[in-house]
Amino acid sequence: MSSKTTVITPDQLAAQFAFCDQIRGFWYEQNITPTAYVETYGCQQNEADSEKLRGYLTQAGYAIVREAEGADVVILNTCAIREHAEQRVFGNLGALTHTKRRHSRQKIFLCGCMAGETKVSDRVYKSFPYVDGVFSTHHLWQFPEILWNVLTRKKRQFYIEDEPGSIAEGIPQVRDSRLKAWVSIMYGCNNFCTYCIVPYVRGRERSRKMADILAECRSLVENGCKEITLLGQNVNSYGKDLDENVDFSDLLAQIASIEGDFLIRFMTSHPRDASKKLFDTMAKHPKIAKQLHLPFQSGSSRVLKAMNRHYDRETYLEKVRYAKSVMPDLVLTSDVIVGFPGETEEEFEETISLIEAVHYDALFTFIFSPRVGTPAARMEDPTPKEEKNRRFDRLCAVQNQISERIHEGYIGKVFRCLVDGTDKDLLTARTEGGRLVRFEGDPGLIGSFQNIRITGATTWSLTGTLEN
Ligand code: SAH
Ligand code: SF4
Ligand code: F3S
Secondary structure (H helix, E strand, O other): OOOOOEEOOHHHHHHHHHHHHHHHHHHHHOOOOOEEEEEEOOOHHHHHHHHHHHHHHHHOOOEEOOOOOOOOEEEEEEOOOOHHHHHHHHHHHHHHHHHHHHOOOOEEEEEEHHHHOHHHHHHHHHHOOOOOEEEOHHHHHHHHHHHHHHHHOOOOEEEOOOOOOEEOOOOOOOOOOOOEEEEEOEEOOOOOOOOOOHHHHHOOOEEOOHHHHHHHHHHHHHOOOOEEEEEOOOHHHOOOOOOOOOOHHHHHHHHHOOOOOOEEEEEOOOOOOOOHHHHHHHHHOOOEOOEEEOOOEOOOHHHHHHOOOOOOHHHHHHHHHHHHHHOOOOEEEEEEEEOOOOOOHHHHHHHHHHHHHHOOOEEEEEEOOOOOOOHHHHOOOOOOHHHHHHHHHHHHHHHHHHHHHHHHOOOOOEEEEEEEEEEOOEEEEEEOOOOEEEEOOOHHHOOOEEEEEEEEEOOOOEEEEEOO
């Protein structure tokens, strides 16, 4: 493990549990059952972190509720990836003045990736005096202590010191779903793509020990979990910082050997590190979903270099070709940025041609958003906003046509799907590739795998009928 990674010891965690007990006693003496609301922005890493916050809160005696109004604790677990994400948080933070006025006991916290930015913590400190606590992702494991301090001292709490990062095993979790689980296998990122804020707010790459991950997955499967999604900013780097000689493919193979009927997904794969070994491992194990999220960001090798992505157009396409050759039914998705500083019209066209060459099932498309402190924010950016919007619309139109065509090709075929919920009068399910299917059926089927024949398709989803 990296010499800079701090491992939170069982004693340190026990001290946090002691704070939970104290908080429970604090409310018990007042004959109050306190309530808490956690709102999550951003990616699955944040969803997973919110499950830990709810775990701590439950242990401290809080009932988890679904809205901020009237809650004794409100936590905004924030995302810093684009300007728009931050604006939403500040908007919602403003609205909380009113809920707090109506419920004076309410304590408000801001955490997550935005809390790791000095500009944000300064602004909250100065302009949002009713926010009681701010803590960055490095300090999540100390949440009970922060909450206790807020409850018992009159002072606002700021836990925002920057660190390379820590690993804490054993924080309780209240999971959103019994069927599907997020499992973080590593934290942080070392890649420093020039547009990206994540390495600054989540610290250096650090991997959990394989034995800890396997124990968590085993227990999930024993408790009825049918789909495990492994999380990391760059899962292909898993293990590089560990003393054990293991990589991500080894971890996948080990998880796939756990007994039981379940699917394994993972995100995100960095194209530089996605290896033949990874694709062969995926192809070999039926429990690993044939679904790959492989963000390419740009189809232009020059732009990729300026982004510090460490692969070019050709190597990316080469990897996709190999992956498809060993997994003919592979469902491929990706992220792409338009309007990176200095992107020319020709370079944008290279992005379009890459999309047409690869034929992604779905794309997550973004317009470049400058993040303070990142190199790209200081690059010359002569392209006007309207031009970027035009490129964005064109890209979406091209991709929508592709997604529609792929989905139409599903019609008449039968897929094994995990039935995972309801949508109005219909049931919802996901194909192995992660595509959403709606169909008529008995809610008792939720939690089982079923064969579904696809009868209809739109750009975004499918409809079908039970095949049995
Ligand atoms: N670790 C993942 C992605 C994390 S962020 C990876 O490397 O692929 C999710 C997506 O947000 C990125 O893939 C990128 O497409 C987008 N993104 C990140 N920073 C951005 C920025 N400054 N402006 C616009 N989009 C951005
Ligand atoms: Fe950001 Fe790049 Fe790390 Fe992904 S790999 S989190 S885009 S720096
Ligand atoms: Fe956002 Fe942080 Fe995820 S910046 S995308 S919540 S890692």
